[in-house]
Every structure is written in C-alpha cells, then in structure tokens.
Amino acid sequence: MSAAPLPESDLGRARDEVATCVGADQLGPGLHLLTLEAPEAARAALPGEFAQLQMVPGPLLRRPFSFSSVDPGRGTVSFYLRVYGEGTRRLARLALGSTVRLLGPLGRGFTLPESRGSSLLVAGGVGAAPFPHLASRLLAKGERVLWLNGAASSDELFPLGLMPSGLARSAQVTDDGSSGRQGMVTDALPELLDGMDRVYACGPNPMLQAVAEMVGSLRPEAPVEVSIEAPMGCGFGTCLGCSIPLLSRGTAVPGLCCRQGPVLVAGQVDWEGLRRQPSHLE
C-alpha cells in the first residue's frame, strides 16, 4: 500500500433521484435500451460514468450501468444492458411510466482530449454501452471518431443508427461473420490504428487486455483507456465488493472498480490478476 494511490471518483456530483421509464426497447437477444427521465443525471453525467439503478420491488442491491446517452434538453438518459439475472431481467421489462431510483453519476469516466485529434472507439458486445455518449462529446469537440464494434453475431451488434452521426469511419466484426468481417475486434484493429491519437475500449476483460496489448505494440504513442466491469454492491466505495487488481507505477495496489474505475488507463490494470476474476454479480 506504499505506492501512490490512484485518483478516485468525486462522489459530490451523485444524486439519488426517482427516474421514470420513457423507453424500453429490445435491440437484440437479451439486449435492451432503457431510456429514463432523470433530469439531474442528464445534466451531470460525463462519458464513461455510471448509475446504480434500483427497482422497487426488486433485488436488494442496485445494478450498475454506464450512461449510454444523455439528453440534457429532454432530461433523459439511456442505458444499454444485457440480461444476466433477476435484476437486469426486471429492468428490461420495465413498463413505460414506471419508476426506478437512479443514483449517479458515479465512477471515473473517460478522459476527453485537450486538443483535436483522432480517437478510435472499440466495443465488444454490450461493451458498446458508454460509446454513444463518448462519441457525441468527442464529435462536439471536433475530434475525428472511428468506431469498431464487435459481437457474437449481427443481431447482437449495437445498432449503428444509435451512434451519433458524423463518425469518420465505422467497422463491424462478428464471430460468425453474419455481419461485417468475421473474427474478433483485434482482427480488424491493426488497419484502423494508423494515425490514431487515442483508443477507448469497453467489452469483456480478455478483449480489453488484447486491445491494450495490440495498441501498445503497434501504436504505442496512443494512450488506451478501458472501461472495466466488476461485480458491484454499493457503487460508491463503502462495500468494498468490487475490488480489482490495479497497478500504481508498476506496484500492485488493491483498487475499487467503482471509485478508481470503471474507466482506467490500460497500464493501471493488472490484467493477469483481472483474468482470474468474475465479471458480474452472481
């Protein structure tokens, strides 16, 4: 514990508000887009930050989801989620007009660049979740944004139509070749890296590790930020349930996904340690 501590999220912006369901769309098998009226979160949430959603009645603990898009004008936020268990199943079936409690924004989000350049956004499966929000913020800053999206098959790809317009390029890969190129995101990654100033990635932990290693060898000047998933209890640092192995100047330090993450610089993650961990609450 002698290594320098990694920066933590600021909890001071988090609010616990009652959010009303204004949209619940199934986008694929077990994949849903939930849109909630939550004016405070819509005003405050930055790309890569997350909210803890609670259904009443429902499971005891809240469930964490990255903000997928925010619309401060309408006061709405959306979440792209995959059904894993009871909590996500109930959220996916939320009726229009019904309410949930939303605690957020929480966590540390993506770093937005100081100067204009080119960003590559890499998503695997439901890991597309935070990218509509990030892409629109980057585009608004005049950034050139490339989008690489991978999934098991075409019906599990995040719809391109839900990404903001103005992407410089987009590429899709599927495990079964049913849409775009057949293979994994790392098969399509090398040809997109040329000229990239930074890479943002979200998806299964092994994919994040592979992306980080590939960028590190092919385009070492481009920093990589990854959004990590871990089983979470509270979301604000008190239950200590979402422990993840991190590195501070090369020294292993215990970290919390909810406070030091969920977005981390790839070099801050102890990938081998993370490989042995579960990725969601059972």
Add this chain to the structure above:
Amino acid sequence: MGGEVVIGRGLALESPVGAASGTFGYGFEAERMGNLAGLGAVFTKGTTVAPRPGNAPPRIAEVPGGMLNSIGLQNPGVEVVASEYAPRWRRWGPKVIVNVAGSTIDDYVRVCQRLDLVPEVAGVELNISCPNIAHGLDLGVDPHAAAACTRAVRKVTGKALIVKLTPNVTDIAEIGRAVQDGGADAVSAVNTYLGLKWSHIRGAPVLPGSGMAGLSGPAIKPLALAAVARLVAALRIPVIGIGGIASADDAREFLELGARAIQIGTANFYLPGIAASCAAELRQGAGPA
C-alpha cells in the same frame, strides 16, 4: 425516542441512529454525498494493527432479502486511521467509534492503545466476531476469551468500550454477560450470520474457499430482534441493535424492544441517504425534548 442517547462513559450521541461498521467506510463517502447530517455515530470499518488488502474477489453475493460478504477486513491499519483519517472527523456532528479487529487479544490491545491517544475517536467497538478471517482463537464464541479480551482492552482505554457480538453462538446472552463483567460499556448486536450461497451450475460455492460468508440485510431482522431481546433481558449495560434495519419503523422496533441505540448496515449500500433520513424521522417523532 429519537433524541440524545448516552452509551456509557458519558458518550452522548445526538441521535440513536448510527451507521454500522463495514457499511460506511470511515464516513468520508457519506460526507461527500451529504449523508452524515443528524447521525448519532459512525462505526468505522474494522481496523487492525497492520494494513490488510482483504480477500480475493468475488467478495459479495446477493441472496433473497440480503447479501453475503467476505471482504476480509480490508483496511489501511490503525496508524493511517489515527494520524490521517481522525483529523478529518474533527468538525463532524456524528461521533466516530472505531471498530477494532484482530486475531489475538494483543492485537486488540495495540489498536486500542493507539486510538486512546486520538481525541477525535469517541469510542471503540471490538469486533470479536468477524467470520471472514481465519484465526486460531474464536474470541467471540468463548465467554472466557471474550471477557479476557474486553478486560485487556478496558485496561488501556478510557474511551467508551462497546463489544460487537456474533449471533453464531448457542447463547448470545452468556457472551453478553461475560463482556459486561469484563468491563464493556455497551454491547452491539448482531454481527452477520454465517451463510453460504451455492451455485448448482458450477457445483461450487459462489464465494471463494469454503464459501462461508456473513449474511446481512432485511432477511436477518427477526433473528436480530430475537438476539437483542435476549441481551436486553440479560444485561445491565446498553444494547445497540443491528440487523436488517432499513427504515425508521425498523429502528423503532429495536428501540421499543429495549435497545438504547441502533445501527443501520446493509441498507446504506442501496439507500445511501437512509441513515440520515431515519435519524431525522425519529427526531421528528420524538417531539419536544
């Protein structure tokens, strides 16, 4: 019912509502989120002589009406708590009571000796009942060992001394009497119940190792009420009720049963403002003093 309460050695809490150890860190998250107002006490994360990194994940699992945890006493060690954290408590309304954990009686003595020098520490709560670390001596289940630990700490601290009891015993009143005789100012009860969640898909426990972990949440409230009732009947010293409290009405049940104060635990995870709102609600219900 919702006004000031005294818990031994002149420790006066402005509200009977506290936040339970292990569910509130050292209070800083709640401070930043504006959730400290009106609380009587913050009971900190279990604190040991040396820093502890805690157990390997997964550390928590959800079950109907509650959750299991096996955190493994992750904490920065008493020196950091005493020298870096305590000064930040100086201006707080709630009193800070440091929960103390260890493997041997000497561990408890060393931590409490250090804390005795810290003016911001209002009291210590001995966690002689953490189910999540392996130690040879089960202080919390043996009345002689529990009394000996309490006596040893009593000699080195002038702070309010609270002993937190495990419910995983045949007769919790017997342990309560033993620590009362050992010099405790109060007892708090209950710590978590031993529980296990099994995954039939994997044919293994959900949590690592044996899968044994601490069960908390609304599911344990009737069990906790029964334990508190036994303690209230058996002891002269105050009893602080803990177990599944998630509303002001839950808190009233424990207080009407005879608990002097209460602690809100797991509910802090899913309702981060609950402790402050319970304190406010009980204060309103208390009427003019």
